[in-house]
Amino acid sequence: MRHIGFVGLGIMGSPMAGHLVTAGYDVTGYDVAPAGVDRLVAAGGKAAGSVAEAVADADVVVTMLPDHPQVERVVLGDGGVLAHARPRTLLVDMSTIRPETSVAIAEAAATRDVRVLDAPVSGGEAGAKQAALSIMVGGHAADFAAARPLFDVLGRTVVHVGGHGAGQVVKAANQLVVAGIYALVSEAIVLLDASGVDAEAGLNVLGGGLAASRILDLKRASMLAREFTPGFRIDLHHKDMGIVLDAARRANVALPVSGLVAQLVAAARAQGHGGQDHSALLTVLESVSGR
Numbered sequence: 274m275r276h277i278g279f280v281g282l283g284i285m286g287s288p289m290a291g292h293l294v295t296a297g298y299d300v301t302g303y304d305v306a307p308a309g310v311d312r313l314v315a316a317g318g319k320a321a322g323s324v325a326e327a328v329a330d331a332d333v334v335v336t337m338l339p340d341h342p343q344v345e346r347v348v349l350g351d352g353g354v355l356a357h358a359r360p361r362t363l364l365v366d367m368s369t370i371r372p373e374t375s376v377a378i379a380e381a382a383a384t385r386d387v388r389v390l391d392a393p394v395s396g397g398e399a400g401a402k403q404a405a406l407s408i409m410v411g412g413h414a415a416d417f418a419a420a421r422p423l424f425d426v427l428g429r430t431v432v433h434v435g436g437h438g439a440g441q442v443v444k445a446a447n448q449l450v451v452a453g454i455y456a457l458v459s460e461a462i463v464l465l466d467a468s469g470v471d472a473e474a475g476l477n478v479l480g481g482g483l484a485a486s487r488i489l490d491l492k493r494a495s496m497l498a499r500e501f502t503p504g505f506r507i508d509l510h511h512k513d514m515g516i517v518l519d520a521a522r523r524a525n526v527a528l529p530v531s532g533l534v535a536q537l538v539a540a541a542r543a544q545g546h547g548g549q550d551h552s553a554l555l556t557v558l559e560s561v562s563g564r
């Protein structure tokens with residue numbers, strides 16, 4: 274398990290691939306954007322000019338791509354992972370995508386004797402940089418055990434949550450909670466500001482009581498400064514809220530709060546904040562109050 278092919282070297286993939294190099298793995302990376310490949314080479318990894326080149330000698334292939342169309346193209350497409358990986362290669366898709374695509378990819382891979390785990394992450398760019406991600410893994414227990422040393426390089430909370438697609442369902446649950454907390458922290462800021470109460474002092478108190486959260490800890494200063502450099506882009510959280518509502522429909526349940534929060538994230542995107550950090554939800558909550 275020493276040779277890793279890494280496809281998708283963006284905000285998350287770059288630091289993750291860098292940690293694997295530091296841990297002694299032989300990492301060969303590919304990204305359609307040359308900047309990501311350059312970063313990997315600077316960190317001590319190797320450049321590949323295509324997906325095929327990245328996976329040809331790999332024991333493990335890690336993908337960290339935006340959404341299911343990119344994962345489908347990279348894994349199933351001409352010149353993709355399944356066309357070029359050796360038998361028994363372990364494909365670990367760490368992208369956040371819809372659960373049914375993870376299941377379909379695992380089924381397609383099985384016909385080529387390629388093993389698959391869905392292993393989406395939580396913890397954001399900071400978690401990726403600090404190797405402190407939470408990793409939720411779906412797939413066979415034996416494959417999880419084989420990949421565990423690699424996960425331990427990247428994260429602190431690593432849990433095998435079930436069969437193929439289960440990691441993505443857990444990630445959907447994570448994303449609905451995160452978006453909901455951002456929406457409520459934003460409403461708290463709007464109320465404090467509009468009431469003439471110092472919002473910084475107010476949020477400091479919230480951070481010490483029952484309303485405390487990692488989001489309050491990590492993001493209150495940047496939200497109060499209206500500093501929305503990503504981080505995690507609104508565009509990606511909009512994608513994730515689509516996954517949440519789709520998964521709810523498939524599970525035959527109603528998630529009314531998630532439905533409302535999904536519309537607020539959609540509004541952020543429609544108002545031109547798609548490229549900003551998801552904490553820019555504050556802008557939408559301010560605009561609905563005319564602020």
Ligand code: NAD
Nearest residue numbers: 281282283284285304305306338339343368369397398505
């Ligand atoms: P990103 O856009 O920064 O990185 C994705 C990379 O994939 C880009 O460098 C892009 O050039 C590359 N890419 C796209 N299509 C490709 C293809 N066909 N072949 C090769 N490379 C291709 O996104 P990110 O923020 O790193 O997020 C990646 C995944 O992780 C997403 O599914 C996201 O939802 C999830 N995620 C992100 C965060 C975060 O805080 N940014 C946190 C948790 C999970």
